Amino acid sequence: MSEGLAERLFGQLREAGFDGVGITRECYAEGETRALDIVEAEARRLGLETMRDAGANLWATLPGQEPGLPAIACGSHLDSVPQGGNFDGAAGVLAGLLALSRLREAGFRPRRSIRLLALRGEESAFYGQAYLGSSALFGRLKAEDLAATNVASGRTLRQAMASVGVDVARVERGEALIDPASLACWLELHIEQGPVLLARDMPAAVVTGIRGNVRHRAVECLGEAGHSGAVPRWLRRDTVFAVAELITRLDRHWRTLLERGRDLVVTSGIIGTDPAEHALARIPGRMTFSLDIRSQSPETLEAFYDLFLSECAGIAQERGVRFIPGRRVEAAPARMDAGLIEILRKHLQAMGQQDEPIPSGAGHDAAVFANAGVPSGMIFVRNAHGSHNPKEAMAMDDFHVGAELLRRALQELAA
Numbered sequence: 001m002s003e004g005l006a007e008r009l010f011g012q013l014r015e016a017g018f019d020g021v022g023i024t025r026e027c028y029a030e031g032e033t034r035a036l037d038i039v040e041a042e043a044r045r046l047g048l049e050t051m052r053d054a055g056a057n058l059w060a061t062l063p064g065q066e067p068g069l070p071a072i073a074c075g076s077h078l079d080s081v082p083q084g085g086n087f088d089g090a091a092g093v094l095a096g097l098l099a100l101s102r103l104r105e106a107g108f109r110p111r112r113s114i115r116l117l118a119l120r121g122e123e124s125a126f127y128g129q130a131y132l133g134s135s136a137l138f139g140r141l142k143a144e145d146l147a148a149t150n151v152a153s154g155r156t157l158r159q160a161m162a163s164v165g166v167d168v169a170r171v172e173r174g175e176a177l178i179d180p181a182s183l184a185c186w187l188e189l190h191i192e193q194g195p196v197l198l199a200r201d202m203p204a205a206v207v208t209g210i211r212g213n214v215r216h217r218a219v220e221c222l223g224e225a226g227h228s229g230a231v232p233r234w235l236r237r238d239t240v241f242a243v244a245e246l247i248t249r250l251d252r253h254w255r256t257l258l259e260r261g262r263d264l265v266v267t268s269g270i271i272g273t274d275p276a277e278h279a280l281a282r283i284p285g286r287m288t289f290s291l292d293i294r295s296q297s298p299e300t301l302e303a304f305y306d307l308f309l310s311e312c313a314g315i316a317q318e319r320g321v322r323f324i325p326g327r328r329v330e331a332a333p334a335r336m337d338a339g340l341i342e343i344l345r346k347h348l349q350a351m352g353q354q355d356e357p358i359p360s361g362a363g364h365d366a367a368v369f370a371n372a373g374v375p376s377g378m379i380f381v382r383n384a385h386g387s388h389n390p391k392e393a394m395a396m397d398d399f400h401v402g403a404e405l406l407r408r409a410l411q412e413l414a415a
Contacts, residue, residue, distance in 0.1 A: 022390030077122030085392025110414035128217035207378035212333030225285030334367035340377030
């Protein structure tokens with residue numbers, strides 16, 4: 001029954017989400033909903049119990065003989081970035097579905113229920129904040145989060161959530177939509193979004209921890225517009241040169257901290273002058289840029305953020321500009337549970353696979369589960385060409401290694 005299941009469903013998800021270039025499954029919108037519907041229809045066909053929670057996430061359950069016990073949960077998200085790939089998030093959902101299908105097919109009767117969760121809203125591409133679905137699940141979204149606007153449509157997150165059936169009033173009150181104590185653990189399979197497994201020639205690996213982040217969606221730099229030929233350097237309040245100097249200084253600090261053995265990555269992925277104003281012969285008076293600082297160490301995150309604020313102040317004084325950071329968004333780093341790491345590594349070795357655990361540079365819903373008190377573990381599957389682009393290239397043989405590792409761990413934990 002499970003033969004070819006994942007391949008078929010990946011094909012259906014691709015067909016439903018293809019935008020002409022890559023895959024777009026916008027969170028709390030039609031594309032993401034179509035993906036959940038595809039997974040739910042298959043889960044029902046396989047004889048699993050399904051339901052949507054107050055956050056409009058999908059649950060599929062293989063009931064346990066003692067359903068009152070905390071459940072074993074697995075899964076990932078189904079949304080994507082614009083023009084992304086077909087495997088980011090979806091691989092974890094389909095691996096969980098495949099594992100439950102194979103356990104049911106084999107006649108396995110778990111003591112604890114095994115629950116697959118297909119989450120909404122993990123990506124930060126549309127509203128500037130990641131982990132929306134899992135954060136809502138544990139009561140960790142605030143009113144200002146719900147007021148965030150979609151970068152393309154301008155509608156608020158509150159409106160988008162309401163449109164797909166989320167109980168927004170509960171979310172806005174910070175009410176948890178699930179009791180963390182009802183889950184014994186959380187396991188998440190995900191494609192690796194970097195090149196480590198490819199370089200090590202490993203199909204899968206166990207994850208040790210997840211970097212946290214501090215972000216600004218749009219830092220404003222305000223100066224003064226002027227004619228490019230008429231204003232000398234000493235009288236200029238040029239925002240482009242100010243931002244360029246800031247990013248250069250931050251790069252130097254980054255390099256220094258790396259030389260001292262700190263874990264840190266820094267990115268400014270959105271940067272530009274106002275399209276309504278910029279011109280070849282105009283000194284730009286306004287510029288915006290994003291800032292994404294990530295580390296496994298909270299202390300390193302705060303230390304680098306302090307350097308950012310200090311450099312903003314210094315450059316503002318030197319160049320006659322102002323920096324307005326706007327709202328700070330952050331996600332705490334998370335360590336994966338030592339017991340779950342041990343179980344996953346044991347099964348990976350039993351499968352005859354190379355075992356070299358690695359940290360995750362990218363963020364994942366597992367971090368929210370871990371920081372909510374749910375013991376969490378992660379499996380990475382090898383993937384070429386990075387992620388958040390149409391060229392994601394996870395080989396199905398590698399996927400099946402990861403899915404089998406997940407199945408073995410679920411069976412041990414639920415027995």
